[in-house]
Amino acid sequence: MSLLDLLIVLARRKWTIVKTTVGLALLAFIVCLFLPKSYTAKTVVLPPQQNSSLASSFMSQLGSLGSLGAFAGSSMGLRDPNEMYVAMFKSRTVEDAMIDRFHLMQEYHEKYLSAARKxxxxxxxxxxxxxxxxxxxxxxxxxxxxxxxxxxxxVDEYRRLSQHLAIGEAAQRRLFFEQQLEQAKDNLANAEEALKETQQKTGMIQMDSQARALIESAASLRAQIAAKEVQLQAMKSYATDQNAELVQTQKELDALRAQLAQLGGNTDAGSAGLIVPKGKVPEAGLEYVRKYRDVKYYETIFDILARQYELAKLDEAREGALIQVVDPATVPDYKSFPKRGLITLLAALAGLFLGIFIALVQEALARMKADPEQAQKLGLLRAALRRTAS
Structure with missing residues (x-):
């Protein structure tokens, strides 16, 4: 059939198409009248913003000793915080709290909590x-x-859940430094106790200013080396050996180790290597020097962690409420379902295509009846169908 023949067929059977279209649209409209109405309420919230923290603002004050704190703060940034907050809203704990609060198992006529959750x-x-x-x-x-x-x-149920979780960057940093600070405090107390015992045993109370300065310099270098080693180890987990930042960090670590080697010390916190050249400290006071060196080392580490811990606490207090409600939900004044106009229009379009299909089938049957040969075949088909049905 050409396009013109097709249009002629559709025009000849236009009432079939019109009746099918109107009938299906009218049926859909009547069904919509009996469908239960639903209303949708919306709440818009603003998650915490990832802004600059006090820790990063004051990092320059720590100098090179802030490497450990800088790394810890930067590594805890969230890649896509909004996705995390959405996942928290959809968590089983929040959903179960909503089901229990509004008695949704009875509302949805479900026997099992998992079915009510779905x-x-x-x-x-x-x-x-x-x-x-x-x-x-x-x-x-x-x-x-x-x-x-x-x-x-x-939103209320989410806030109840988030009170027990550290999901903000500042809260994560605070927890991290709080744990590290406790360990550093214990190490410092042990080192101070060991120094006290050495003083009582050797009778050495203080040393000359030159030896003290060398020991304090070595302790500072060891603290910097410890920070760089932690940073380098973490970078190797996601960067290759050719990474420019990793190579630069490795060079800085090697330079710090070289400076420490010039002072006669090494990077091992428990080593017994000298920190000052021979002759600077009497042989009788060598043990005192080693204990004093450990105390200065742990004091430096404790100072780094204490500063970062206090800054993280300030950041956490400044962060305030994790979730801020921009637009609270109001009672909707118009239904969201069923959308009668849209459903009726889609039903009309479906009726139009169905009417065209019926019109073409009717035209094909009419032509078959007009052709004797085709009419005979059609009769044989009908007879075969009757025998099958009987």
Whole structure:
């Protein structure tokens, strides 16, 4: 059939197409009248912003000794924080709290909590807008007031969960330095106790200023080396040996080790190597020098961690509420389902295509009946179908 023949067929059977289109659209509209109405309430929240912290602002004050703190703070930045917050909203703990708070197992007529959780997930949606850096929480329910209450309660249940988790960068840094600070405090106390015992045994109370300066310089260098080694070890987990930043860090570490070697010391915290050249300290006071060296080393490490810990506490206090509500959910004044206009339009389009198909089938049957040979074959087909049915 040519296009003109097709148009002639459609024009000849236009009433079949019209009746099918109108009938299907009218049927869809009537069905929409009996479908239960649903309302959607939305809450828009603002997650914490990744801004510069006090730790990074005061890092220059620590000089090269801040390598450990700088690395610890930078390595804890979140790659995509919005995705993490969305996952937290969708966590089983938050969903179960919502189900229990609004008695959703009875509402959804479910016997098992897992089934009620799936039903709730079909009625609630949490989406992150990467452009505006906002998170939208949508809750659908047949009661508009209940939908608004659930959308707002979703944020409340999330906040209850987040109170027990350190998900902010400052909170993570605070926990990290808090643990490291406790260990450094114990190490320093042990070193001080060992120095005290050495003083009592050797009778040596103090040393000359030159030896003291050399020991303190060596302790400072060892602290810098410890920080660089931690940074280098972590960088090797994601960077190749040809990485420019890794190569630069390795050169800085080698330079620090060379400076320490010039003083006669080494990087091992428990080593017994001398820190000052021979002749600077009497043989009787050599043990005192070693203990004093350990005390200065652990004092330097403790000072680094204490500064970073205090800055992390200030950052955490400045961070404030993790989630800020931009637009709280209000009672929706218009239903979100069913969308009668859209459903009716789609039904009309489906009816149009169905009507065209029926018109073409009717035209094909009519032509077959008009052709004697085709009519005979059609009769044989009908007879075969009757025998099969009987």
């Amino acid at each position: 039903a709730f997930e079909s009625h609630a949606k949490v989406e992150a807008d990467t452009k505006d850096n906002l998170i939208t929480i949508s809750v659908e329910d047949h009661d508009p007031r209940r939908a608004a209450e659930m959308a707002n309660a979703y």
